[in-house]
Amino acid sequence: MFIDEAEIKIEAGRGGDGVASFRREKFVPKGGPDGGDGGIGGSVYFRVRENIHGLAAHTATRFYRAKNGEAGRPKRQSGKSGANLTIDLPPGTQIYELDSKNQAKFVVDLVSSSASLFCIARGGRGGLGNVHFATATHQTPREFTLGQAGEKKHLRLIVHHLADVGLIGLPNAGKSTLLARLSQARPKIANYPFTTLEPHLGVAEFDKTRFVMADIPGLIAGSAVGKGLGHKFLRHLSRTKILVHLISLQNADPDRAYAQIRTELKNFNPDLIAKPEIVVLSQADTLPKTEQLKRKIKINSFHPIVLSSVSGQGLNELQSRIAKLLNLIRT
Numbered sequence: 001m002f003i004d005e006a007e008i009k010i011e012a013g014r015g016g017d018g019v020a021s022f023r024r025e026k027f028v029p030k031g032g033p034d035g036g037d038g039g040i041g042g043s044v045y046f047r048v049r050e051n052i053h054g055l056a057a058h059t060a061t062r063f064y065r066a067k068n069g070e071a072g073r074p075k076r077q078s079g080k081s082g083a084n085l086t087i088d089l090p091p092g093t094q095i096y097e098l099d100s101k102n103q104a105k106f107v108v109d110l111v112s113s114s115a116s117l118f119c120i121a122r123g124g125r126g127g128l129g130n131v132h133f134a135t136a137t138h139q140t141p142r143e144f145t146l147g148q149a150g151e152k153k154h155l156r157l158i159v160h161h162l163a164d165v166g167l168i169g170l171p172n173a174g175k176s177t178l179l180a181r182l183s184q185a186r187p188k189i190a191n192y193p194f195t196t197l198e199p200h201l202g203v204a205e206f207d208k209t210r211f212v213m214a215d216i217p218g219l220i221a222g223s224a225v226g227k228g229l230g231h232k233f234l235r236h237l238s239r240t241k242i243l244v245h246l247i248s249l250q251n252a253d254p255d256r257a258y259a260q261i262r263t264e265l266k267n268f269n270p271d272l273i274a275k276p277e278i279v280v281l282s283q284a285d286t287l288p289k290t291e292q293l294k295r296k297i298k299i300n301s302f303h304p305i306v307l308s309s310v311s312g313q314g315l316n317e318l319q320s321r322i323a324k325l326l327n328l329i330r331t
Contacts, residue, residue, distance in 0.1 A: 122150065163240050
């Protein structure tokens with residue numbers, strides 16, 4: 001099951017305590033202080049991994065703790081620092097910190113795996129050994145300090161997929177079939193609404209242009225306010241560069257279907273309707289050409305591509321148009 005939102009609690013390691021000790025050598029009966037410092041507590045880091053696509057791992061494990069630092073030792077030896085903890089997340093994960101009232105504050109957007117590790121919680125400092133408290137008039141100090149606590153945080157993780165192309169449309173518009181045809185993705189496909197219950201990603205390539213496509217679950221009237229599969233998945237369109245809007249030729253009113261989806265996008269986020277769009281009349285293999293033409297005329301102003309993922313009709317034209325648009329955007 002695809003999980004794109006999770007809450008976790010993290011705690012960095014506590015610093016080790018300093019120690020009070022004194023030199024005890026055969027010929028130095030009253031040696032001075034030699035207590036070492038405590039080790040630094042382990043920190044918690046986030047790391048982006050391209051091969052991770054959801055947050056399912058964080059539904060089973062919701063609490064993460066780095067190791068504590070060790071106490072200082074005699075002979076001025078510092079305690080061993082606690083091991084850091086690294087948590088792997090998918091690209092496009094946004095991190096929010098929750099306060100005691102569950103109010104969220106944005107922390108960071110983990111967009112790319114090329115970035116270095118991001119420290120989300122720092123380990124506590126180690127305590128000081130008694131060697132630090134010696135003075136000319138206080139040569140046998142027994143004072144030392146305790147290690148500091150590591151940072152604790154309650155976090156919300158939200159994934160926004162990093163796809164170049166977002167496939168949108170009403171349920172059963174043929175988005176999953178198209179994704180499977182153009183890429184190696186294998187989404188569940190069947191002839192009933194809401195076959196796609198979670199976003200699927202696929203990688204395609206045309207004329208040396210490589211792009212990632214996201215199949216977004218079918219939208220219905222009211223999706224922007226949570227109806228059907230709701231607005232939960234609409235946020236995955238926010239980072240896409242192009243929208244491919246599929247309208248099934250089995251729909252007798254393609255113009256109405258088009259307007260319906262555009263309304264949902266606008267209601268959710270007006271920026272979405274400003275994205276470059278390619279309109280596709282899908283499932284051309286299900287109607288004779290005369291009927292296809294009648295329905296195409298209704299939305300001819302959008303220069304739709306008539307396509308069949310089964311026969312392959314229109315696939316090259318679609319990929320060519322996607323590649324040209326992406327190359328314009330990327331340059």
